[in-house]
Amino acid sequence: MxxxxxxxxxxxLGQFNQREGASVEIGSWKGKSTIALALGxxxxxxxxxxxxxxxxxxxxxxxxxxxxxxxxxxxxxxGIDSQVAPLIMTSEEAARGWTKPIxxxxxxxxHRYESTKLDFALWEPxxxxxxILAMHDTIRKKGPKxxxxxxxxxxxxxxxxxxxxxxxxxxxxxxxSLLARLRKCMTxxxxxxxxxxxxxxxxxxxxxxxxxxxxxxAQTWLPMILLVFSANIAR
Numbered sequence: 149m150x151x152x153x154x155x156x157x158x159x160x161l162g163q164f165n166q167r168e169g170a171s172v173e174i175g176s177w178k179g180k181s182t183i184a185l186a187l188g189x190x191x192x193x194x195x196x197x198x199x200x201x202x203x204x205x206x207x208x209x210x211x212x213x214x215x216x217x218x219x220x221x222x223x224x225x226x227g228i229d230s231q232v233a234p235l236i237m238t239s240e241e242a243a244r245g246w247t248k249p250i251x252x253x254x255x256x257x258x259h260r261y262e263s264t265k266l267d268f269a270l271w272e273p274x275x276x277x278x279x280i281l282a283m284h285d286t287i288r289k290k291g292p293k294x295x296x297x298x299x300x301x302x303x304x305x306x307x308x309x310x311x312x313x314x315x316x317x318x319x320x321x322x323x324x325s326l327l328a329r330l331r332k333c334m335t336x337x338x339x340x341x342x343x344x345x346x347x348x349x350x351x352x353x354x355x356x357x358x359x360x361x362x363x364x365x366a367q368t369w370l371p372m373i374l375l376v377f378s379a380n381i382a383r
Contacts, residue, residue: 151313155184161252162188167278169251174239174267176201178215179222181256186228196233200242243270250274256284261291268295275320282317287343301336309335311361
């Protein structure tokens with residue numbers, strides 16, 4: 149469920165080491181994102197990725213697939229099982245009693261609005277100033293899109309917003325600078341153009357919109373993460 153560009157993005161996000169704190173993933177599923185984050189993290193430090201996923205059949209949540217064994221087989225095959233701290237529980241359960249600061253938070257759990265909002269509300273307060281938050285399916289899924297509008301785009305506490313395919317990432321700050329707010333307006337304009345292009349029947353409009361959005365957001369991205377955007381823009 150991740151594009152090649154998104155996997156590369158997570159690999160570079162995993163290398164973020166400019167702040168103290170843990171790296172937390174909400175929603176591991178079969179481990180593809182976990183592996184990308186852990187391989188990146190291994191380049192710069194020895195800390196484990198906290199991978200939160202219930203891995204259980206939850207009929208009340210319309211979740212009928214038990215993929216725990218497959219998850220563990222995948223991270224073992226990738227050689228990063230020692231670099232992952234699996235938390236086999238829901239995001240809400242894991243948040244109870246959590247006190248550690250977080251430098252990198254990746255949210256890719258239940259994409260329904262209430263669930264996404266809960267994940268954000270429970271975990272965002274633990275992200276340190278200067279830390280990075282990233283969310284998946286922020287272009288196609290209504291839940292993550294709405295949470296972004298209500299808690300990120302309308303807020304002055306996040307800047308350096310970057311979008312690659314369905315990933316939206318941003319840095320937490322005490323208060324965004326005037327330049328950062330202007331850049332956010334430009335990013336949101338390009339985002340709207342990209343979403344419109346996805347729905348258009350004009351040939352190649354979707355790809356054009358995607359490349360345009362990458363080029364614009366690359367100008368506001370953290371220097372280390374800029375490498376992945378530049379590499380994918382050049383493709």
